[in-house]
Amino acid sequence: MKRAALLLLAGAAAAAAHAGPEYRNVTTGKPLRPGIYGRITVAxxxxxxxxxxxxxxxxxxxxxxxxAQPVYLYVPPGQVRKWKENCARWSACDQAVLFVRVDDSPSRWGKWRERREAQLAMHERD
Structure with a gap:
């Protein structure tokens, strides 16, 4: 039990270090966090x-x-793939943009893949 608690604390500390105070979401004014999208400033x-x-x-x-310095944006994965269609939402169509990667970011693709694999597994059992 203690070992699990230590692993949980270590994981939380690593996440906090990854999204530390050097990167901030301009939209919310808070540190960069998975799923909270917006323009990112760098210390x-x-x-x-x-x-x-x-x-x-x-x-x-x-x-x-x-x-010109590029702006850093953290946007949903689908918007990165179709940036020309989504740049106006972020007022960044005429700017050079670097898309920030957050490894533990929620992704609709990942959830869709999980559902599809579960459905395929069910059909294989039938």
Whole structure:
């Protein structure tokens, strides 16, 4: 029992360290957390957060100045895949965007896959 409690505390500490105070959600004003989407600010001397794509994505055909700093956004996975359709929701169509990756982020794809695999397993038993 004690071992399980220690593992739980270690996991919580690791999660807190991952989303520590160096990354903040501008929308909520709170630290970066899975499932809470928005524009992310990075503390002055903090390393950049992990991103999905190494190069910034620009949804429009606008010319972005070479020295312009990209904005960090944490958005749902479906919006990343169809960024041109969703950039207006974040007021970022004419900006270079780096999508922040949060490893334990909820994903509809993951849940859909779990349901599909459960249904296939049921059909195989019949």
């Amino acid at each position: 002055a001397k903090a390393p950049p957060p992990p991103v999905i794509y190494a190069q910034p994505v620009i949804a429009s055909q606008a010319l972005v100045p070479a020295r």
